[in-house]
Amino acid sequence: xxxxxxxxxxxxxxxxxxxxxxxxxxxxxxxxxxxxxxxxxxxxxxxxxxxxxxxxxxxxxxxxxxxxxxxxxxxxxxxxxxxxxxxxxxxxxxxxxxxxxxxxxxxxxxxxxxxxxxxxxxxxxxxxxxxxxxxxxxxxxxxxxxxxxxxxxxxxxxxxxxxxxxxxxxxxxxxxxxxxxxxxxxxxxxxxxxxxxxxxxxxxxxxxxxxxxxxxxxxxxxxxxxxxxxxxxxxxxxxxxx
Numbered sequence: 001x002x003x004x005x006x007x008x009x010x011x012x013x014x015x016x017x018x019x020x021x022x023x024x025x026x027x028x029x030x031x032x033x034x035x036x037x038x039x040x041x042x043x044x045x046x047x048x049x050x051x052x053x054x055x056x057x058x059x060x061x062x063x064x065x066x067x068x069x070x071x072x073x074x075x076x077x078x079x080x081x082x083x084x085x086x087x088x089x090x091x092x093x094x095x096x097x098x099x100x101x102x103x104x105x106x107x108x109x110x111x112x113x114x115x116x117x118x119x120x121x122x123x124x125x126x127x128x129x130x131x132x133x134x135x136x137x138x139x140x141x142x143x144x145x146x147x148x149x150x151x152x153x154x155x156x157x158x159x160x161x162x163x164x165x166x167x168x169x170x171x172x173x174x175x176x177x178x179x180x181x182x183x184x185x186x187x188x189x190x191x192x193x194x195x196x197x198x199x200x201x202x203x204x205x206x207x208x209x210x211x212x213x214x215x216x217x218x219x220x221x222x223x224x225x226x227x228x229x230x231x232x233x234x235x236x237x238x239x240x241x242x
Contacts, residue, residue: 020104027051048117053203056105057196058172061138062163063101067093068142069159098135127202133217134195140224147231171196176211191220
């Protein structure tokens with residue numbers, strides 16, 4: 001874990017500084033641009049809170065998927081140690097990304113709150129629960145893609161396309177309530193919007209309509225991780241340890 005911290009954030013911690021600065025600058029940029037063309041509220045929701053919850057959720061998905069790609073190939077030398085397994089390498093990277101992005105979310109939330117752009121969460125349990133489910137779902141998908149990338153080089157090349165493809169269907173930049181009924185069910189067939197909607201329910205409260213099924217989201221989170229671990233168990237036979 002300590003080795004990954006130095007690799008990810010650098011000895012001076014500048015990598016973590018950017019992890020906080022990137023979403024904060026994005027939120028502030030959107031708020032400034034939006035103020036020139038539209039009011040501060042859209043569909044009864046303050047723009048700052050909507051952008052923050054959406055962008056941080058997308059950032060969590062993106063970072064977990066990116067950190068898992070080629071994780072084993074970059075640390076294949078560690079597999080000489082009996083105590084280290086492929087799962088240990090992925091687990092350390094995933095936990096580090098979840099922790100780092102969660103701290104960044106907290107810092108960005110506090111800064112935007114101090115600027116009067118967001119309010120205190122209405123339900124902290126829902127916020128944490130949604131964030132945890134989203135992290136678990138992202139971890140499962142990331143492990144699946146990473147395990148397939150060990151076997152097939154093509155998967156590693158198309159992984160960025162998968163990340164971009166998740167943007168419109170993740171629910172990060174649109175709320176389910178804004179989507180027409182006939183398309184809403186299609187959107188909610190994807191597991192990620194359920195977790196994002198739960199995060200927003202915790203932030204906005206009951207007066208903003210949200211759509212989510214916790215059981216559905218949890219089943220997907222469990223299924224993705226189990227399938228990923230099974231693929232990972234077979235992926236080790238395709239590694240070239242020099």
